[in-house]
Amino acid sequence: MHATGTTDVAAGEEPGRAAKAQRRVGPYRLITALDDPRTKVPVPERRYIARSADGRHTALLSLPLPGRDPHLFLAEADASRYLLGPCAAPATALAGPGEPAWCSRPYLPVLPLPTALAVHGGPLPERTVRALGLALAETLAIVHGQGLTFAGVSPAAVLLAADGPRLTCFGAVRAAGPDGTSRSGLPGLEPGSLPPEQASGGHPRPLGDVYALGATLAYAATGYTTPEQDELPAAFRALIARCLSRDPGNRPQLAEVTDAMGGGPDSSSAALVGPGWLPGRVVAALAHQSAAVLMAEIPHETAPASPTGPVSHSN
Numbered sequence: 001m002h003a004t005g006t007t008d009v010a011a012g013e014e015p016g017r018a019a020k021a022q023r024r025v026g027p028y029r030l031i032t033a034l035d036d037p038r039t040k041v042p043v044p045e046r047r048y049i050a051r052s053a054d055g056r057h058t059a060l061l062s063l064p065l066p067g068r069d070p071h072l073f074l075a076e077a078d079a080s081r082y083l084l085g086p087c088a089a090p091a092t093a094l095a096g097p098g099e100p101a102w103c104s105r106p107y108l109p110v111l112p113l114p115t116a117l118a119v120h121g122g123p124l125p126e127r128t129v130r131a132l133g134l135a136l137a138e139t140l141a142i143v144h145g146q147g148l149t150f151a152g153v154s155p156a157a158v159l160l161a162a163d164g165p166r167l168t169c170f171g172a173v174r175a176a177g178p179d180g181t182s183r184s185g186l187p188g189l190e191p192g193s194l195p196p197e198q199a200s201g202g203h204p205r206p207l208g209d210v211y212a213l214g215a216t217l218a219y220a221a222t223g224y225t226t227p228e229q230d231e232l233p234a235a236f237r238a239l240i241a242r243c244l245s246r247d248p249g250n251r252p253q254l255a256e257v258t259d260a261m262g263g264g265p266d267s268s269s270a271a272l273v274g275p276g277w278l279p280g281r282v283v284a285a286l287a288h289q290s291a292a293v294l295m296a297e298i299p300h301e302t303a304p305a306s307p308t309g310p311v312s313h314s315n
Contacts, residue, residue: 214243
């Protein structure tokens, strides 16, 4: 059963939606939205490329969806500051007291996974999926070793950069609804990558991240988070099918995922994420985004000193 598909988006159209370019959020002015709604893939938060009022800093800016609890959003963003791993993208600045909720991290040219598939014109090559799976599994293993559950892995949470993927939207499932309440059908949660036990209100646990990882890799390889098994590439079919087991006890451990994706226990994503790991159209779209952001003009102003300015953190 197909949960989510992709639509075509022209490579030159990201970023290209600047209707809100003059909007101010905290110390930033928006340049463009990061996500393209034409992909029709749910995104757990509103994301923008933005620039500081003095023009010195460009950031990836996230805001909670309308109707979401801003305190839960900020709590998860604050907790993300401690994330480790090659794909971790921790928040580095948060809204100050009394401000509307937002968080940010330094900008680098990135495409959300759904946009990358749209730009490429369909599912990604096996090399890209393999590198993506290994890098994400390595990062989730480190996060679990920290005693944390990511609880937010989905196609939209994955951003592709020239030097490898980034994993965002930490805690999106927890922020969407408390334990004990149904999360099925909530805005921003992609249904195919939401583990069944979490959809029914269960407490997010590490094996739920494995389910969501399997759905995200299925999406990268087919364009759908819940494809028919014979639609999956033979190289990943058995592994992804196990990840998507409704019974958490039947899902593989992340060490098995890294072995399968990397070809052995000593494999590392660093060997797979290098020149050529992304398709040419995706690389071109990243270059286009970088140039467009560099040329974006917004009014520069001196940022006023304020006790409610951004709260910066360092790990």
